[in-house]
Amino acid sequence: MAGEMLVSSKHRRHLIRRGAVVAFLAISLSGCGFATAQSPLNPAGPVAQIQAGLITSSFWIMMIVSAVVFTALVVAVIRFRARPGQRGLPPQTEGNNRVEFLWTVTPAIILALMMIGTIKESFVLGKIYPASQAxxxxxxxxxxxxxxxxxxxxxxxxxxxxxxxxxxxxxxxxxxxxxxxxxxxxxxxxxxxxxxxxxxxxxxxxxxxxxxxxxxxxxxxxxxxxxxxxxxxxxxxxxxxxxxxxHPVSIPPKSNTLAYQGYLDFAAAGCSSCHTIAGTNYNGAVGPNLTDLSDRLMIAANLIPNTLANREAWIHDPQAVKPGALMPNLHLPMNEVRAIATYLGTLR
Ligand SMILES: [Cu+2]
The missing domain is CATH 2.60.40.420 (Cupredoxins -  blue copper proteins)
Incomplete structure (x- = not known):
């Protein structure tokens, strides 16, 4: 009985240790994705390039400093460890001008170099271009x-x-x-x-x-x-x-019955009091401007693809699509939802 308990607690400790290793690796390696769609380490223009350059150069400087410091630490720990038979404190050193000079001046030089690089690039990044230049x-x-x-x-x-x-x-x-x-x-x-x-x-x-x-x-x-x-x-x-x-095309021809109905419903349902569509007299200024909407890849601030089904889902119940969305649920009948979603798909 006691033997069994011993084995199971040993087994549990083994599992915990293995779990800790896996968790440590998972956390530390999750930062390793470089070429991801939203990574500053995968720059696609001069601004991001400069910033990535500053990040990587500081990183490597820190790596070199760490390597020197940790090597010195490990050497000191091994070379000056307590030996068997040793009594009392080892010889004590106090005040070494050469060493103190070195570890004051070296970091100062490294920090100055990093500062010069950062300040130089800050002027480039912080420049405000007039309309004639950008x-x-x-x-x-x-x-x-x-x-x-x-x-x-x-x-x-x-x-x-x-x-x-x-x-x-x-x-x-x-x-x-x-x-x-x-x-x-x-x-x-x-x-x-x-x-x-x-x-x-x-x-x-x-x-x-x-x-x-x-x-x-x-x-x-x-x-x-x-x-x-x-x-x-x-x-x-x-x-x-x-x-x-x-030159937006914003009013569908009457022959396009459903879209034209949607164009009318857009005002009747109250959408036009919040949204502007250039080329119509809809000029609400509360929500997003919907001019040329069919050209957009996504809707709901890039949350879901701009398809008829998604536009319907969004108009039908915005909060179900995007929690916290401030567009009200107008509780429109499904035929109106469909007509408006169809109309929005014709805006180009
Ligand atoms: Cu925010």
Whole structure:
């Protein structure tokens, strides 16, 4: 009986030890994904490149310092360990000018080098470009979506930021309600959006592609679902997008019965008191601007793909799709939901 208990407690200790090793490896290795879609260590433009350079150079300096310090520690522990038969304290050393000079000056030089590099790059990163030198986009954070305005083209859109590849884009950031933070890691570090204040950051994408980001400042229940998509396009495709946004097709022909019904229902149900659709007289300013909606990849701040079924689910019960969403559930009958979702699919 006692033997059995001994075996089982030994077995349990063995399991706990093995579990601890697995947990340690899982936690430490989970930071090792490099080429992920939202990794600052996988930069896709000059801003992120500079920041990744600062991160990696500081990392390697710290690694070298750690290697020197830990080697010295291990050598000291082994060489000066207590020997059998040794009595009393070993010889004591106090005040060694050469050593003290070395361990004061060396860290000072290392820190100065890191400081010079960081300050130099801070000026590059912190530069605010005037509209003549960069495409200006005014970004407004809302609970829980993003508004993007292009003053030079008189365009407003939401959640999907279109930018031309290889061009500097100056983001002018503010918030309509609480604090948010704009973060698309592959294009640059985060910058806060603060109500009543204007912050600036510039980004540039070196390659065409879709870059993902998130709100990075807790802003309420829907914070985790406040996502950003940046669509970096070759200049010609970007120009085509601007053209399409500037000349939206927003009223379906009467022959398209269901979509036209949706166009009417959009006002009757009250959607137009919150949403703007350029090219119609719908000009609500509470929720996202829906102009050219069929061009967007996702809906609900990049939460679900922009399909008819998903638009229906969203209009039918926004909170079921995105907890904390501020769009009200209007309890519309299913035929109205379908008509509006169909209408929104025709906006281009
Ligand atoms: Cu947030």
């Amino acid at each position: 495409l200006q986009v005014d970004v407004t954070g809302h609970q829980f979506w993003w508004e993007f305005q292009y003053p030079s083209a008189n365009i407003t859109t939401a959640n999907e930021l279109h930018i031309p590849v290889g061009e500097k884009v100056e983001l002018v950031l503010t918030s309509a309600d609480v604090m948010h933070s704009f973060w698309v890691p592959r294009l640059g570090g985060k910058t806060d959006l603060i109500p009543g204040r204007t912050n600036y950051m510039w980004i540039e994408a070196s390659q065409p592609g879709i870059y993902h980001g998130q709100c990075a400042e807790f802003c309420g229940t829907g914070h985790a679902d406040m996502r950003i998509t940046v669509d970096a396009e070759p200049p010609a495709r970007y120009a085509a997008w601007v053209q399409s946004m500037s």
